[in-house]
Amino acid sequence: MAPKRSSRCTVLAVDDNLNTLEVIKRNLTPAGYEVVTCAEVPAAVRILEEQPIDVLITDYKMPRHDGLELITHAGENYPDLGMIMVTGYPSIDGAVQAVKSGADEYLAKPFTETELLAAMEKVTDKLARRRQARAAVPLPGDFGILGCSQAMQAVFRLIDKAAAMTANVLISGESGTGKELVARAIHYRGARSAAPFVSVNCTAIPESLLESELFGHVKGAFTGAKEDRAGYFQIADGGTIFLDEIGDASLNLQAKLLRIMQNKEFFRVGSSQICKVDTRIIAATHKNLQAMVEKGLFREDLYYRLNIIDIPLPPLRERREDIAILVNHFMSEFCREMGRPSITLSDRALQALGVYAWPGNVRELENLMQRLVVMVDGPQVAVADLPPAMRFTIRSLPGEMRTLSQMEADHINAVLESVGGNKSRAAEILGIDRKTLREKLKKQTGAN
Amino acid sequence: MTKIKVLLVDDEPSFVETMVKRLHKRGLEMLTAFGGQEALALLDSDDTIEVVILDIRMPGMDGMQTLKEIKGRHPLVEVIMLTAHGTVESGIEGMKQGAFDYLLKPCDIAQLLDKVTEAAAHRRQHQERIYKARIQTITLRKP
Numbered sequence A: 001m002a003p004k005r006s007s008r009c010t011v012l013a014v015d016d017n018l019n020t021l022e023v024i025k026r027n028l029t030p031a032g033y034e035v036v037t038c039a040e041v042p043a044a045v046r047i048l049e050e051q052p053i054d055v056l057i058t059d060y061k062m063p064r065h066d067g068l069e070l071i072t073h074a075g076e077n078y079p080d081l082g083m084i085m086v087t088g089y090p091s092i093d094g095a096v097q098a099v100k101s102g103a104d105e106y107l108a109k110p111f112t113e114t115e116l117l118a119a120m121e122k123v124t125d126k127l128a129r130r131r132q133a134r135a136a137v138p139l140p141g142d143f144g145i146l147g148c149s150q151a152m153q154a155v156f157r158l159i160d161k162a163a164a165m166t167a168n169v170l171i172s173g174e175s176g177t178g179k180e181l182v183a184r185a186i187h188y189r190g191a192r193s194a195a196p197f198v199s200v201n202c203t204a205i206p207e208s209l210l211e212s213e214l215f216g217h218v219k220g221a222f223t224g225a226k227e228d229r230a231g232y233f234q235i236a237d238g239g240t241i242f243l244d245e246i247g248d249a250s251l252n253l254q255a256k257l258l259r260i261m262q263n264k265e266f267f268r269v270g271s272s273q274i275c276k277v278d279t280r281i282i283a284a285t286h287k288n289l290q291a292m293v294e295k296g297l298f299r300e301d302l303y304y305r306l307n308i309i310d311i312p313l314p315p316l317r318e319r320r321e322d323i324a325i326l327v328n329h330f331m332s333e334f335c336r337e338m339g340r341p342s343i344t345l346s347d348r349a350l351q352a353l354g355v356y357a358w359p360g361n362v363r364e365l366e367n368l369m370q371r372l373v374v375m376v377d378g379p380q381v382a383v384a385d386l387p388p389a390m391r392f393t394i395r396s397l398p399g400e401m402r403t404l405s406q407m408e409a410d411h412i413n414a415v416l417e418s419v420g421g422n423k424s425r426a427a428e429i430l431g432i433d434r435k436t437l438r439e440k441l442k443k444q445t446g447a448n
Numbered sequence B: 001m002t003k004i005k006v007l008l009v010d011d012e013p014s015f016v017e018t019m020v021k022r023l024h025k026r027g028l029e030m031l032t033a034f035g036g037q038e039a040l041a042l043l044d045s046d047d048t049i050e051v052v053i054l055d056i057r058m059p060g061m062d063g064m065q066t067l068k069e070i071k072g073r074h075p076l077v078e079v080i081m082l083t084a085h086g087t088v089e090s091g092i093e094g095m096k097q098g099a100f101d102y103l104l105k106p107c108d109i110a111q112l113l114d115k116v117t118e119a120a121a122h123r124r125q126h127q128e129r130i131y132k133a134r135i136q137t138i139t140l141r142k143p
């Protein structure tokens, strides 16, 4: 875990000239900064690893490794770090390279106290803005779960109910419907919120390792077990363990889970000593466990112990009312992250998303918004910007019988939009000449 | 590999003319604009332009302002600043505003060509990455 950041701003100054280090220290300390210094790049790399640093000030020319290498390294590894490049030989090229590599400010030696403090202030302001933007993302209170549909309102009520109890919970739903999000909400809303929430994906860990990962092992239990190790159940003692994809647990593992649920006790791998824990279990699955029970693939007794509180998460296609708010939320979040003005979706694009089947549910929608924010240059997303699978779903709008001329008009508009309003290309696709297209459009506006 | 489409923005007609000739000969598809507004209008109507070579000193909307507008409206377009009046300050400013690089006039045509190629590759890679990332998560996660 990262060490806790103190509220004071810590500066790491790197220069092979000890005088410069002294000057930096003398100027910054009275202004309330904590200053750490070192004289070469390898030492700086080590310090960055070992302690939280807010701002890095580095010299350009140093023996063996130069400041540019350090800036590049730090920029790649510590996105939350402010960086100032200092140099005795200012040049346009040097300045350009420094900023290109990630420096926030560039300072020529000798600098005055005022110049140094001004540069520091600019960097710390920028840092504060960056952190603020990040902190604004999770919505406290509802843990970022969005939804205005009846179905999601019911889920919210179940979350509240589950948070008030300590019984086991089973969350079922397709992939990407937010099962882990719900599990976190239950944990952080409940009385156990100060204790750890540990998330384990049962399919991500090979069967042979799963038991020792979950329950821990003692030294020498198997080749490679060089020392005692606590398992996830123990790490989550007092808190919650989230077992994702529980439907994929082997029957062997199921037996062990049942034991821990019944008696709150387990054995570490390689040990015959009983361990006690108090860990709440929230399990999730995208499979139909009941059907698995009937087929003998999932233990019935385990199913009933898990299923004390049952939270079914509906797929996105069964709560289309939620699509628009999810779109808005992710759009503005990604725009802010990318530092670009917010973009909107054209009515038709939104309509296309509204009828799409969303096999990947909210995760798919989230990924699409991220991609659109990066790929679409203009202020609005058109149908043409959407992946092909979503583009022509508009035609199959359910429950609506249209006249032929209405269908023709809709089709013309869809094609027009997909070519960004280029009438020659639209006419070409429609197999008519430009004049006919113009007439049809005129008729449309006349009819409306 | 399709030709790299480049927009050269400079208010000096004779410079534009020679540069276009020379870069065209080296396999680039060249468009030109004589000012910031004209450049923006072109970018707004043509999203296949990959790289902009931008002069800093221009009457009307200057290069810095143009750069800011371009990166705001078309964040994936790469901009190379090219100027006869370079300073450390404007170099820093340009890079902070998101320029891909900052070169001084007169500049070696081979060097400029290298930078344009690098910038276009950067843009294409960036697009590719985003596309792949999404395809991957969706296919991996499909139930």
Ligand SMILES: Nc1ncnc2c1ncn2[C@@H]1O[C@H](COP(=O)(O)OP(=O)(O)OP(=O)(O)O)[C@@H](O)[C@H]1O
Pocket: A144, A145, A146, A147, A173, A174, A175, A176, A177, A178, A179, A180, A181, A182, A244, A286, A362, A363, A366, B141
């Ligand atoms: N109602 C929602 N509001 C906001 N974001 C959501 C919502 N539901 C899901 N998400 C987002 O969608 C993504 C997938 O959610 P999550 O990982 O919880 O799904 P999951 O059902 O556990 O998926 P899997 O079974 O594939 O692991 C996350 O980024 C999550 O933040």
